[in-house]
Amino acid sequence: MTDLLYNNQHIYLFVALFLLFFGIAGVVCRRTLIGMLVSMELIMNGAGLNLVALNRFVSPENGYGMAFTLIIMGIAAAEAAIALGIIMLTFKKYGHIEGGDLKEMKD
Amino acid sequence: MTVGEIIFLITIVATLGGAAMAVLSGSIVYAMMGLVTTMFGIAGLYVFLNSPFLSMMQILIYVGAVSVLIAFAVMLIGPLYRKPKEWTTVGKFVAALGVALVSLFMFVRFVMETFGDTLPQGVPLAENPSFEITTKEIGRLFFNNLVLPFELISLLVVVAILGAIMLALFSRGNK
Amino acid sequence: MEQLASIIGWEALKMIVGLIGVLAFVVVNALILTWAERKVAGHMQRRIGPKEVGPYGLIQPIADALKLLGKEILTPRAVDKPLYYAAPMLIFIPVLVSFVVIPFDASLVVKDINVGILVILAFSSLSMFSILMAGWGSNNKYALMGAIRSIAQNIAYEIPILLSLLPVIMMTNSFSLKSIVEAQNGLWFVFYQPLAFCIYFIAGVAETNRTPFDLPEAESELVAGYHTEYSGMRFALFFLAEYTNMFIVSAIAVTFFLGGYQGPFLPGIIWFLLKSYLLVFVIMWLKWTFPRVRFDQLLNISWKALIPLSFINLLITGGLLKL
Numbered sequence: 076m077t078d079l080l081y082n083n084q085h086i087y088l089f090v091a092l093f094l095l096f097f098g099i100a101g102v103v104c105r106r107t108l109i110g111m112l113v114s115m116e117l118i119m120n121g122a123g124l125n126l127v128a129l130n131r132f133v134s135p136e137n138g139y140g141m142a143f144t145l146i147i148m149g150i151a152a153a154e155a156a157i158a159l160g161i162i163m164l165t166f167k168k169y170g171h172i173e174g175g176d177l178k179e180m181k182d
Numbered sequence: 183m184t185v186g187e188i189i190f191l192i193t194i195v196a197t198l199g200g201a202a203m204a205v206l207s208g209s210i211v212y213a214m215m216g217l218v219t220t221m222f223g224i225a226g227l228y229v230f231l232n233s234p235f236l237s238m239m240q241i242l243i244y245v246g247a248v249s250v251l252i253a254f255a256v257m258l259i260g261p262l263y264r265k266p267k268e269w270t271t272v273g274k275f276v277a278a279l280g281v282a283l284v285s286l287f288m289f290v291r292f293v294m295e296t297f298g299d300t301l302p303q304g305v306p307l308a309e310n311p312s313f314e315i316t317t318k319e320i321g322r323l324f325f326n327n328l329v330l331p332f333e334l335i336s337l338l339v340v341v342a343i344l345g346a347i348m349l350a351l352f353s354r355g356n357k
Numbered sequence: 358m359e360q361l362a363s364i365i366g367w368e369a370l371k372m373i374v375g376l377i378g379v380l381a382f383v384v385v386n387a388l389i390l391t392w393a394e395r396k397v398a399g400h401m402q403r404r405i406g407p408k409e410v411g412p413y414g415l416i417q418p419i420a421d422a423l424k425l426l427g428k429e430i431l432t433p434r435a436v437d438k439p440l441y442y443a444a445p446m447l448i449f450i451p452v453l454v455s456f457v458v459i460p461f462d463a464s465l466v467v468k469d470i471n472v473g474i475l476v477i478l479a480f481s482s483l484s485m486f487s488i489l490m491a492g493w494g495s496n497n498k499y500a501l502m503g504a505i506r507s508i509a510q511n512i513a514y515e516i517p518i519l520l521s522l523l524p525v526i527m528m529t530n531s532f533s534l535k536s537i538v539e540a541q542n543g544l545w546f547v548f549y550q551p552l553a554f555c556i557y558f559i560a561g562v563a564e565t566n567r568t569p570f571d572l573p574e575a576e577s578e579l580v581a582g583y584h585t586e587y588s589g590m591r592f593a594l595f596f597l598a599e600y601t602n603m604f605i606v607s608a609i610a611v612t613f614f615l616g617g618y619q620g621p622f623l624p625g626i627i628w629f630l631l632k633s634y635l636l637v638f639v640i641m642w643l644k645w646t647f648p649r650v651r652f653d654q655l656l657n658i659s660w661k662a663l664i665p666l667s668f669i670n671l672l673i674t675g676g677l678l679k680l
Binding site for chain 2: 080081086090092093094096100104105107110113114116117120123127130131138139142143146148149150151155161166167
């Protein structure tokens with residue numbers, strides 16, 4: 076039974092790794108602030124997937140990975156709310172949300 | 183190739199395809215749709231990892247609340263931003279990704295060869311683990327061992343609510 | 358039959374038959390509800406509804422369907438094509454997934470998932486996304502305004518639904534819909550939780566965007582809200598999804614509060630359909646009795662009245678369960 080594709084732990088860890096890399100690349104390469112926020116959500120999802128996969132394959136007798144993934148979901152939700160509030164205020168004040176053009180504090 | 187494996191492969195393609203669309207697409211709305219696809223894919227993967235409760239919570243919280251919030255912001259800011267330009271071209275991005283992955287593989291291989299015997303091994307599981315983690319177990323865990331993270335996350339949510347209210351008052355008070 | 362069962366297994370075959378039954382039920386239900394809506398509307402307004410086409414106007418929905426099928430499917434030029442085409446298709450996913458877990462009878466459930474109610478609640482938030490895609494993809498200011506209002510309303514009323522179903526889940530200790538119906542063998546939960554039933558019903562009617570909460574598709578204010586740019590068969594799909602959503606809200610209210618398929622003499626499925634259609638009739642009754650609420654009153658009802666009441670209900674239930 077362990078040669079079924081979905082009972083193999085490495086594929087889940089690789090998917091979480093890809094999500095993490097896509098997320099980091101998105102935060103670095105995206106121009107608008109909302110695009111960066113979307114990529115940050117990808118990073119958090121990848122972390123959660125990693126925790127649950129390790130819970131199921133390395134220590135399946137308790138549910139710590141699942142409980143922590145719920146806490147990560149809560150953190151991601153709170154962070155998205157505040158980040159969007161700040162983005163809306165930035166848009167109201169400056170008229171655009173391009174990350175590269177917000178340079179008031181630059182010398 | 184059983185039916186389960188085919189569905190598993192479709193789920194993985196949805197997850198990674200959604201992530202690619204979220205990062206590489208030109209307009210914010212398509213990025214958001216890619217994010218929603220990724221979240222559904224991850225919910226599917228949670229079902230394969232024996233946690234249906236977490237899968238439904240993922241859809242409820244991420245797709246139902248966080249993505250709708252981002253979509254609201256996109257729509258209120260949106261009509262000016264149909265096609266922003268990216269900083270790098272797609273070719274440079276793919277090359278950077280490839281280099282990062284190759285170097286990661288080499289690093290992991292180095293670590294496994296040097297320290298391979300002392301790392302914790304993955305347990306090859308039978309089809310059904312003998313102890314099924316149900317919602318009741320996760321709930322008990324929250325109230326027995328993980329009380330502190332539980333209280334801290336409620337504090338975090340209260341702080342986030344207060345912050346959001348303050349931001350809304352700022353935006354109204356500036357008129 | 359046996360060769361098919363040997364390829365995919367009896368369990369999968371039972372599920373496929375169940376899914377085909379569910380699809381047929383969705384179509385028949387939509388036909389019945391369009392007829393019932395027009396008859397009920399007519400009688401509430403002291404006139405008879407349709408009576409020409411067939412006895413008592415029973416073939417009227419088929420005539421309506423033929424008319425809608427015959428209309429020209431017009432695609433405006435400047436729409437955002439992937440979003441515009443995908444929205445009417447996506448609005449059916451939550452409806453069909455919800456039908457998978459609802460128990461029509463003691464053995465007539467397609468698949469009794471043990472986190473059943475969470476499946477329904479999770480996928481009902483997907484319908485918000487299809488409204489968003491319809492509103493944004495139509496490239497039309499009125500559609501966008503209608504979509505934003507509809508989503509604000511949906512988010513606001515999703516919370517009382519969750520909070521009012523939670524006391525019943527606490528009393529039964531299970532998420533699966535069949536065990537919730539089985540736990541009502543003694544006394545139905547509507548007698549234990551009347552406040553939760555009222556809150557759930559009001560919030561459920563608001564979720565389906567029916568009057569008195571139908572500002573997003575108000576005909577006199579916003580042209581037609583988020584489905585302004587849809588014509589013909591695509592509009593029919595939105596309509597169909599709204600009617601089926603109405604049935605699902607009633608079905609969940611029946612399952613959670615009114616005993617599901619339990620009843621004295623008749624087989625279970627007849628009791629279930631009777632109770633569900635009674636609640637659907639009440640929803641239609643509300644539509645033709647109350648005027649539309651204003652948008653800020655709409656959000657005030659949810660955030661200032663329903664949510665504190667459901668929190669108090671939850672606390673009292675939790676306290677009484679422990680004593």
